[in-house]
Amino acid sequence: MKTLYDKLWESHVVRTEEDGTAILYIDRHLVHEVTSPQAFDGLRAAHRQPWRLSANLAVADHNVPTTDRSHGIEDPVSRLQVETLDKNTREYGVTYFNMNDKRQGIVHVIGPEQGATLPGMTVVCGDSHTSTHGAFGCLAHGIGTSEVEHVLATQTLLAKKSKSMLVQVDGALPAGVTAKDIVLAVIGVIGTAGGTGYAIEFSGSTIRSLSMEGRMTVCNMAIEAGARAGMVGVDQTTIDYVKGRPFSPVGPHWDRAVEYWRTLHTEPGAKFDLVVTLDAAQIKPQVTWGTSPEMVVSVDARVPDPDLEKDAVKREAMEKALVYMGLTPNTAIEDIRIDKVFIGSCTNSRIEDLRAAAAVVRGKQRASNVKLAMVVPGSGLVKEQAEREGLDTIFRAAGFEWREPGCSMCLAMNADRLDPGERCASTSNRNFEGRQGQGGRTHLVSPAMAAAAGIAGHFVDVRAIR
């Protein structure tokens, strides 16, 4: 009996050495400006050409401004980064969505949106959140810059098979609880090292009931649980999403593909190295309080007290995090006031996320203590769709800024950032020290929770305002 991971692995192994090192064939290589310059330099130095040009798709996302782009990029570092990708993709003929192309967006949003990510593929990118694409029944993970060069040159990757973990979530998701809350709750249970050495398959009736957007949110954060890859088996939801996208197969190719894709799930009785189960009914909206995604509690809880932690290492980490976050133990999460709101990132910038946030802010006003609330769509196409639905008008009327697509304040490689000491309700995936700007304080939440915090000025339980 095979797991989905076994099937994906076996169908891509070119050769396995005695020590288990394998050469994996790569179907899709996504490229962005941060991790590709040296790879292209290496290719150039070795007088090599990309092995299979059409497997590559490039986009600029991390360094692009989210304000008017018609005059280019002001910051010289970001400008050089993006111009280098412009130049490299032109020189090698790689398909590229430049920053003024409406298909441009965060690499993990545009891959699926374009149908460049298809079930059964191996998908890599020089970016840790490539795990997102596993939502399509893909084996998808991040690679380093030297591996980017290797994939460009050979269309293969050296890899070792991971252990397998099943995260099984069953039951109906309570109102106001989202895919983001599921994955934060999972990380709260297994910890940020819990997935180390594993490929995680997310399964169970709750996961199956999620849209593709929700499944992507869950797989996106598999990396924050320490796993290299996260994945979900293919079902009708997957196939419906993929149909008719620009890079998707058509005609007889489509039919044959669908037939194969339907086999991409774990067989009943297949064994996993580790199984973790969660009851969806027990999951509440989640808010991180610390500087690691595992430092997370439910919105109706309080900031934990390190004095109650028996493990000395953990206690010290908690104390340090609380100092950085400027929080006092036992403060009710709902009493934490915020300065900024960021709705965006490859975790939560898809149409469904923007709809959920807009539903909360509709007809209301940003709190006076919230200096900035920004909504950054994941791609130009998401932006266009949202505008068709009037979501931009709802956000603007509520005092939220409506921006151009990109990574933005998820990691502050562009002009969007927190000032030292500022506290942010953010829909992104990492709350590390300085992640959103030096000295900035990040609380990870779902889009609805971020929107609600922007209106109230502090965290509130979205279940209460529905």
Ligand SMILES: CC(C)[C@H](C(=O)O)[C@@H](O)C(=O)O
């Ligand atoms: C810049 C890039 C290499 C990085 C990653 O790998 O994840 C970034 O996207 C992030 O989220 O920290």
Ligand code: SF4
């Ligand atoms: S949105 Fe954030 S997490 Fe995603 S790729 Fe960009 S920087 Fe990385």
